[in-house]
Amino acid sequence: MLGSFRQRGCKCPPDRKRCTCGAKWYYRYSITDPVTGKRKQKEVGGFRTRKEAEEAAKKILAEIQNGTYVEPSKITVEEYLYDFVENTLKNEVAPNTYEQRKAYIKNHIAPKIGKIKLTDLSPAHIQKFYNELHEQYGAGHINNIGNFLNKALNQAVRWNIISRNPVPLVKKPSTSRKNTKIKTWTVEEQKKFLEHVKSESTFYYILFLLALTSGMRKGELIGLQWNDIDTKQGIISVRRTAVWANKTLYLKDMPKTESSIRTIQIPEQTNRELKKWQLACPANNLNLVFPSPKTNGILYPNSLGKAFQKYVLGAGVPHISFHGLRHTFATTLLANNVNPTIVQEMLGHATIKTTLDTYSHVLPNMQRSAAEQLGAVLF
Numbered sequence: 001m002l003g004s005f006r007q008r009g010c011k012c013p014p015d016r017k018r019c020t021c022g023a024k025w026y027y028r029y030s031i032t033d034p035v036t037g038k039r040k041q042k043e044v045g046g047f048r049t050r051k052e053a054e055e056a057a058k059k060i061l062a063e064i065q066n067g068t069y070v071e072p073s074k075i076t077v078e079e080y081l082y083d084f085v086e087n088t089l090k091n092e093v094a095p096n097t098y099e100q101r102k103a104y105i106k107n108h109i110a111p112k113i114g115k116i117k118l119t120d121l122s123p124a125h126i127q128k129f130y131n132e133l134h135e136q137y138g139a140g141h142i143n144n145i146g147n148f149l150n151k152a153l154n155q156a157v158r159w160n161i162i163s164r165n166p167v168p169l170v171k172k173p174s175t176s177r178k179n180t181k182i183k184t185w186t187v188e189e190q191k192k193f194l195e196h197v198k199s200e201s202t203f204y205y206i207l208f209l210l211a212l213t214s215g216m217r218k219g220e221l222i223g224l225q226w227n228d229i230d231t232k233q234g235i236i237s238v239r240r241t242a243v244w245a246n247k248t249l250y251l252k253d254m255p256k257t258e259s260s261i262r263t264i265q266i267p268e269q270t271n272r273e274l275k276k277w278q279l280a281c282p283a284n285n286l287n288l289v290f291p292s293p294k295t296n297g298i299l300y301p302n303s304l305g306k307a308f309q310k311y312v313l314g315a316g317v318p319h320i321s322f323h324g325l326r327h328t329f330a331t332t333l334l335a336n337n338v339n340p341t342i343v344q345e346m347l348g349h350a351t352i353k354t355t356l357d358t359y360s361h362v363l364p365n366m367q368r369s370a371a372e373q374l375g376a377v378l379f
Contacts, residue, residue, distance in 0.1 A: 003029035005053050025053040077121055078114030081105050084152045096245035104145050119162055123169040139173035146172055183320045184328040196315035204307060206277045207290050213270045215329035215347050218322050222299045223251045224289045234271035236264045249298050262348050334362040337369055
């Protein structure tokens with residue numbers, strides 16, 4: 001057997017054949033450092049008998065031989081993840097993604113499982129972590145955090161810090177929204193909201209009108225420039241989004257997916273309002289359609305969100321998030337029998353499945369309407 005055994009701190013007389021003072025046994029062995037390639041000495045101990053030390057040695061040697069050995073480490077989950085983000089992930093992703101992953105650690109992972117030793121992290125820890133998150137967040141957000149954890153721990157396996165990644169052993173929350181109630185407005189509520197905003201602010205009236213009639217995301221509306229709008233045809237080209245990263249707000253030319261780069265045909269009524277706004281819109285260096293009313297620069301997403309909630313309260317309509325305007329747009333189209341594929345294209349969803357899963361609550365009414373139309377034709 002490779003390595004050596006020894007008893008440390010034995011106080012028995014030299015001529016005594018067997019220790020009776022309770023001194024512990026230790027096993028010393030050498031391994032090759034996977035980073036430097038050099039041999040180094042390691043020791044495990046605290047065994048009551050030599051036999052216990054020998055059993056531990058057999059396990060260590062077997063792990064070394066089959067490539068599953070992991071050097072004991074005191075690094076915690078939190079420490080490892082911050083190191084992974086700073087020294088590996090930072091060079092692979094966009095600045096906003098880098099900031100988002102740090103936020104995952106700070107706001108979610110560190111408070112729940114951050115102090116656990118990385119080598120002790122188990123599927124049970126991950127499952128409990130998911131369950132606690134599910135009390136406050138949706139499945140999509142939890143899965144994003146889980147995907148980040150999975151990527152980081154796969155790297156830890158490759159670096160021989162842990163022997164296996166526990167994340168794939170845990171069932172992810174379902175991302176299907178078939179049983180999730182999405183908050184949207186009725187047509188009457190949309191009209192009531194827009195009438196109220198129109199009486200208060202032309203700027204926000206045009207912005208919210210466009211949100212409800214185009215389905216554009218908040219960042220896409222903030223990043224919209226006049227050269228993106230063909231007012232003759234009533235077509236908007238979505239080419240960029242606003243991004244907050246490294247405590248800086250800037251415009252990014254490529255939206256989050258290839259399918260997000262799209263053209264949207266807007267209603268003639270919306271197009272007429274945009275033409276009027278183009279004449280009244282303050283000139284700005286970035287040629288923005290919706291420059292910040294305070295700075296004339298890029299409108300901060302948080303400021304837009306706060307303004308939206310203020311007008312929701314003032315209009316006396318049900319509370320929804322700003323993203324709820326996008327949901328309202330899609331739901332209104334589907335409820336009026338617009339082909340789901342067209343809705344998918346206008347929203348910039350990567351697949352039709354995303355659209356159908358998100359707005360499945362509208363489909364039964366569409367099927368009922370289709371059946372009535374078929375009946376009217378045949379009978």
